[in-house]
Amino acid sequence: MQDIGDVPAKPVSHSAVREQVYMVFPNDLNANDTVFGGQIMALMDRFAAVAADRHAGGVCVTASVDAVHFIAPAKRGDVLIFNCSVNRAWTTSMEVGCKVEAERAGGGERRHILSAYLTFVAVDADGKPVPVPPLKPESAAEKHRFEEAQLRRELRLRHAEEMKRLRAGRQP
């Protein structure tokens, strides 16, 4: 991605949130003795917001979260590990990809708990969208994520547009 006008593109490493850990306590558990999914989603949103804020250089709000699939449960005695990075930036919005893993307290093999894509929008003091700098993907993995993010955005926008059209056509 090229610089746009006077706004220099920022590398993914500028904003990435790496290896943030959270120790599971009993009050994080649901009746099944596994970690409450909403708690994991709330933590993920906070870490993802940090990545978005760093890239934008200001305050960002969560506009949407794509489908969240819980791949495996996190349990009592686990430590959760969060990694979030900006995949692509458009005019005022950014896609942040997050991966959450778990390991037993004390270390050991990591399990993949969930992955999700969140869209953040940079806003001014009145909550109005403001432009964000372009993103400069560098590694091969960053370039793949950058490319895939564009396809996801197109699907997101098309889905929103089609839902709007469907609802507009319904009787009240």
Ligand SMILES: CCCCCCCCCCCCCCCC(=O)SCCNC(=O)CCNC(=O)[C@H](O)C(C)(C)COP(=O)(O)OP(=O)(O)OC[C@H]1O[C@@H](n2cnc3c(N)ncnc32)[C@H](O)[C@@H]1OP(=O)(O)O
């Ligand atoms: C004294 C003060 C000190 C303050 C200092 C501390 C402040 C501390 C702040 C903490 C921050 C919280 C960080 C945690 C995260 C939350 O918890 S945020 C809370 C939950 N989120 C919200 O409340 C957001 C509510 N929604 C909104 O405010 C508005 O819908 C939005 C998101 C700003 C968009 O506004 P809009 O007027 O609809 O924007 P619009 O011009 O149509 O589109 C703007 C962009 O948004 C994209 N977009 C809009 N809707 C969507 C969607 N549903 N999906 C994907 N993209 C979308 C558009 O595609 C467009 O992208 P670009 O093409 O520009 O790149």
